[in-house]
Amino acid sequence: MDASATYLQVGFILISVPNALVIVGMIVLLIAAVLAPFPGHHRVQDDDDQPD
Amino acid sequence: MTSQTDPPEPATQKAETGSNWTAAIRRAVEHRLPWDNLLPDRQPFFVGSWVYVFGVVAITSLVWVIGSGVVLAFFGPSWWHVSGIGRFVNSIHFWSVQLLFVFAVLHLWGQYFMASWRDGRATTWVVGVVIFLAALVTGFTGYIAQQNLDAQWIAVNAKDAINATGAGAFFNPLDFGQIYGIHVMLLPIGVTVLVVLHVLQVRMRGVVKPIEPDAPKPGDAATPSSAT
Numbered sequence: 001m002d003a004s005a006t007y008l009q010v011g012f013i014l015i016s017v018p019n020a021l022v023i024v025g026m027i028v029l030l031i032a033a034v035l036a037p038f039p040g041h042h043r044v045q046d047d048d049d050q051p052d
Numbered sequence: 053m054t055s056q057t058d059p060p061e062p063a064t065q066k067a068e069t070g071s072n073w074t075a076a077i078r079r080a081v082e083h084r085l086p087w088d089n090l091l092p093d094r095q096p097f098f099v100g101s102w103v104y105v106f107g108v109v110a111i112t113s114l115v116w117v118i119g120s121g122v123v124l125a126f127f128g129p130s131w132w133h134v135s136g137i138g139r140f141v142n143s144i145h146f147w148s149v150q151l152l153f154v155f156a157v158l159h160l161w162g163q164y165f166m167a168s169w170r171d172g173r174a175t176t177w178v179v180g181v182v183i184f185l186a187a188l189v190t191g192f193t194g195y196i197a198q199q200n201l202d203a204q205w206i207a208v209n210a211k212d213a214i215n216a217t218g219a220g221a222f223f224n225p226l227d228f229g230q231i232y233g234i235h236v237m238l239l240p241i242g243v244t245v246l247v248v249l250h251v252l253q254v255r256m257r258g259v260v261k262p263i264e265p266d267a268p269k270p271g272d273a274a275t276p277s278s279a280t
Binding site for chain 1 (some may be wrong): 100101102103105106154158161176210
């Protein structure tokens, strides 16, 4: 835990591997949230576009 | 208790009476935030998506941050660095903050790609941005308030940057008392109030509708209005 992190460098972009992994994980999570079906989500005819 | 011969006044009729500022506030609240909007038991069809869960998870993380922070404030640095339970609560505080930022940013990404500032929701978006900035400052003061080598290193290096902005005269990272007070009192209250306001704004205007990919544009030949 006390060891220095490994860094990735692409041009002027410098980022540690742990930080890069967190960001990649967040992107994967966002894509999964968009694509994954939501449990108990059934379209009901009178649910749509009802004024609040 | 009411009788059939003496029906109660409708709420709307009551709200119209009175001309002082109390009545004006009551009318405004009743108009903008009726109970059905404040505590809805149904949501539109498009809200059934995991993307809408990110904001709730961020708020849940904030509850854990504040709860663990209250415990840490009671017992102090000598407890959270030395005792086993103190380290455990300190870790809960730290990792709750990590989750708060991860899910706050996911919430931001989700709302950005949905353009959630549409249809009169610009102030909701702006309040969200202010919450994010306030949370960043809270996280910064929290790192300094750790009372360890990390905190000293961050404070010593940050002072030059803050001095360069001109804010160093009244915001000194090397002043533990000032930073700790801001971290445990001023910023948590500010963030909490803004989060409550943010949720109320969402409840007032409802969740923004998704962008329709096939929405007819004015001038399109195939639009129903132009076909008739």
